[in-house]
Each structure stands twice: as structure tokens, then as C-alpha cells.
Amino acid sequence: MAYESPTREEIKRILEDSHTIAVVGLSDKPDRTSYMVAEAMQAKGYRIIPVNPNADSILGEKSYASLKDIPEKVDIVNVFRRSEHTPPIAEEAVSIGAASIWLQLGIANDETAAIAKQGGLKVVMDRCIKVEDAILLPQGKSKS
Known part of the structure; x- marks a missing residue:
């Protein structure tokens, strides 16, 4: 089963339905992309x-x-780790009952997608969560 990117509408639903984002590989250095993206989210x-x-x-x-x-x-x-390191992260995401796994821009792994999908997670790969959120929810996160 080949990975198929979710539609923009599906990605919007993932963002709308989500409140808590665990960021794997989040740096404590403010000049790193992971820090800037997490801070913006x-x-x-x-x-x-x-x-x-x-x-x-x-x-x-x-x-x-x-x-x-x-x-x-x-x-x-939300994953900021090299592609080859993502399958165990998908296994952990399934084990904790997360709703989605999101591999950041430049990160994709078919095995990770298969593990996550088999575990019932929605999968987004090779996309920046900050960019997608800015496009799809420009007014910000509604408090629901």
C-alpha cells in the first residue's frame, strides 16, 4: 500500500481536531527550525x-x-528526525494512541506510514505543519 498524501481538506480537519502536539526532536536552541515551528504553533x-x-x-x-x-x-x-529514524517513532505514536503522525518537510518514510496507518493514525509526510496551519487556519486555533 503506497502512501498517499491527505487532501488539503483532510489536513485542515487534522489541525482543527488537534490541540496537543508532541514534537519529537524539538531543539532547545531558538535558531533551529524545530524550535521556530513549535513556537509558532x-x-x-x-x-x-x-x-x-x-x-x-x-x-x-x-x-x-x-x-x-x-x-x-x-x-x-510532529517529527523533526531523519527519515530512517522514524519507524520506531511511529510505533510509539501508535502505542500511546495518538491521532496523527506528521513528518516535517523533507522527511518521508513508507515503513513509518505503513506502521502508523495500520495503527489507525492519520499520516502526513514531507510537509511543514506551520505552513499548512498558516494556509488552512489563518485566523488561528479556535478554542473548542
Whole structure:
């Protein structure tokens, strides 16, 4: 089963239905893309949960060593890791009951997509969540 990108309408629904984003590979360095994207998503109204075993907190939120350490529901697992490192992240995303996995721009892996889809997750690959959110929800995240 080959990966097929969700339509813009499907991506909009993923964003509208999501409140909590666990960011795997979120850097604590403000000049890094992962930091800038997560900061922008936080400013738009999403709850950001950093997943970085080398940081205590990022963007004012407690950082966790792995997805399985997060004690609350996660809607989107947003991934800033090289493509070859994403299959185990998909397995963890399935195990914690996340709704979606989102691999950032330049990151794609068919095995990751298959694992996530088999586990019932929606899959977005090779797209920037910040760009998609800016296009599809320009007024920001509604508080529902």
C-alpha cells in the first residue's frame, strides 16, 4: 500500500481536531527550525509537548525523553528526525494512541506510514505543519 498524501481538506480537519502536539526532536536552541515551528504553533493556540531527552523544558513546557513518557493524550506527533529514524517513532505514536503522525518537510518514510496507518493514525509526510496551519487556519486555533 503506497502512501498517499491527505487532501488539503483532510489536513485542515487534522489541525482543527488537534490541540496537543508532541514534537519529537524539538531543539532547545531558538535558531533551529524545530524550535521556530513549535513556537509558532504554540502561539497559534496548540499545546506543545517537547520530546527531547537532553532538555528539561523547552518553550515553557516540560520535556520528555520519549512519547511513552508523556502522561496525557497527544493528538499529533510532529517529527523533526531523519527519515530512517522514524519507524520506531511511529510505533510509539501508535502505542500511546495518538491521532496523527506528521513528518516535517523533507522527511518521508513508507515503513513509518505503513506502521502508523495500520495503527489507525492519520499520516502526513514531507510537509511543514506551520505552513499548512498558516494556509488552512489563518485566523488561528479556535478554542473548542
